[in-house]
Amino acid sequence: MVHPASERGVRIVASPFAKKLSKDLKLELASVVGSGPMGRIVGKDVEAAAAAVLSNGVPESRKPVAQSAPAKVSGTPGIELGCVVPFTTMQGAVSRNMVESLTVPTFRVGYTISTDALDHLYKKIKSKGVTMTALLAKATALALVKHPVVNSSCRDGKSFTYNSSINIAVAVAICGGLITPILQDADKQLQPHEYSTGTFSLSNLGMFGVDCFDAILPPGTGAIMAVGASQPTVVATKDGRIGMKSQMQVNVTADHRVIEGADLASFLRTLAKNIEDPKDLTF
Template identity: 60%
Template structure:
C-alpha cells in the first residue's frame, strides 16, 4: 500500500510540470520537493493546500488540445509563487521551449518555459499576484479552434479555485468568499515625472544605486528593441522593469527625441529617489514578499532545534595585514573569513554535520560555506561550494559573482540551498557582537563582529594594543557539544592569527 501511495503521489507531483519547462537544477529541486512533500512530517495545512490544488487540476479533463500552465515548485521549500511578469499576453502564439512567465520563488526569479506549441488563451493569475504551487496560472489552447473551450475551462478553474484561495487550510470550503484583492500600490511620488516617462507609471525607480532592476525577459527584450533600461521607469513590484515597460519605451521614440533635455534630469533623479527607499504609509499593512515569507518559515522552524552559543575573541592584526597586501588583486575580506572557516571545518567535521530526522546526523560530503547577504525585503545566503578546495583568488571572484546574481535574484537553487555552514558578518556596520539564528538543515552558524583596537595583556606582562573581533557560534546541541565548538573556535583563531595558509 505504501508503494502504491508513493507512485500515486509521484504522479500527482509531476502534474504541475506537464505544461512547462525549467532548468536541470529546478528539475532536481522537483525531486527534492516531492520527497519532502511525501514525508509524514508535512503539516496538515500544507497537505490540505496540496489536495485543494489537486482538486482544482481535475476541473479540466485530460485533453491534448487544451492544457493548463501550473505554478511550478522552483525549490524544495516553495509552497507558493508570485507572478513577476508575463512574458506573453493573452492571444499570443507560443512555441515549445519559449519563456512564458517569470515567477518569484522564495529566493529567486526564474523564467518558466512551455513544453508545447499553442496559444496563450487565458491568464488566470495576474502580475503581482500569488498562487499556490500546483495551481493553474494560465490555460493554453493548441489552436484558435480550441480558444472557446480553453476560456470555458478557465472559467471553471476560476470558480473552483476561489473557495480554496480564500481558506486553503479550512476543513470545509467557504463557497461565498473570494480571494483577497492584492494590496493597493503606494501613492505616486510627489514630484511630477518628465513628459517622456508619462506612458509608464511607477512608484519605485528601477535603478537602485546604479543597478537596473528588471525581469530577465525585459532585459532580453530591451536588447532586441535597443532600449536603454536606465531611462525606463518600472511598473512592476518595487519598481521592477517588466516587458510592458520596455515595449512602451520602444513605442515612443518621438517623445524622447522631442525632449532631449528632460531625459538626463529623469536619469539623475532616479538615484535620489532610490536613496529615500520605498514609501511607508503609517498604519498600513504590507504582505510578506516571497523571500520574507521564506525567512519567517525558517525562523519558526529553528525554534524546534535545541541550540547553544559559544563566543570567542580572535586577534586580527595578521589577517588585516594580509588583506592590505592582497586586496589589490581582488580579494575580499568575506572570502578570507570563509576560507578560514572552511579550513577549520575540515579539521572538525562534526561542526559541518547536520541533524535532519532527529534520530541521526549526517556528515556533509563537502564543505559549502554560505554567507548571509542583505537584500531589499529580506536576505539570502549564497553558497561557496567546496570552499576549502578553492584558492583565495578564485573564491573572491566566485563570491562577487554570487552577490551580483543574488541582488538580481538570479541564483539557481544549487547556489543557495546546498550550504553546510553559515557565516553572518555585521562587522562592517560597527556591530561588536550578536547572535545568529540557526538555519534549517545546518548544524552551526557563526556571527562575526567588528574588529576593534583593544588594550591587551601580553604573556610577558606588558600591555599592547591589538585589533580583536568577537565571533559567536550558534549550534545544534543534538549533534554538536560544547567541547566540539570550543575546539573548532581554537582552530579558527589559530588560522586567522597565522593566516599564511589562507593564500594557498
C-alpha cells in the first residue's frame, strides 16, 4: 500500500537520492506518491513518476527544436528522426564529467576469471535479495583492502590520497542519464547507502549479454572496472584434458598518474581468487 509523502502544510518526506533524482529530472516531489515507510518517497517512485510523464507527453526540456523539413518518425515511439534535442540537466552533467575525464592519462588491463563457484553461490542466495552485482562489489572491495593504491585518487594533479574507506560506485542507467549509487564501506557490508562519494567504480553490462567492454574513468576516482558476461568456455584442465568452465572478462581502466600496471595485475589476481573461491563473500 502506498501513502502520500506529505499532507497540506507538512514537509515532503523523501530519501536524499530521491531528492537528487527529482532535481536532475526536473520533477516536482509534491506530484510523486511515495511507496516507502510512512509514505516516504524513494528513488523508484521518482523514476516511475518520470516515466509516467514521458508516456503522457514529452516534457518542455526534451521537446525537439523546430526544423524546417518535415520530421521523420523512427521505429521508437516519441522519437523524430533528424530533430535536435537539447540535453537535460542530467545529460549535461554527464557530458561535463566525461569531458573532464579526458584530461586524465589512463591505461587498461584485462583479466579472465572463472565464475563456476560464484554462479553456484549466487543461485543459493539470490532468493534473499542479493544480486550478482552486489557479490562482485564485495569481491572487489575485499581485493581493494589488500591493494589500497587501486582505491586511491588524484584530484589536483599534484598529489594522491589513500582513501580510508572503500566505497564502490555502481553505474546504473536510468531514463535520460547515468547515476552511480554507492556501496559504502563495501568491504564490511552488502547493504547499499543511497548516495555518497565513490572511491572505485564498477560497471556491469554482463547482465545484457555484453562479453567485453571498456569503461571511462569517472573524475576523482582511481579506477573503474568493466564486467562482461559469464560464458561457457572450453579450457585445458590441470591433467591436460579438455573441459568446460564458465568465464568472464573484466577490464579495468585506471589513472596512470597513481596506479601502475603491476598494481592492477596484483589486484586482479586477488580479485580472481575471491571470485573463484567465494567463501568470504557472505557472512
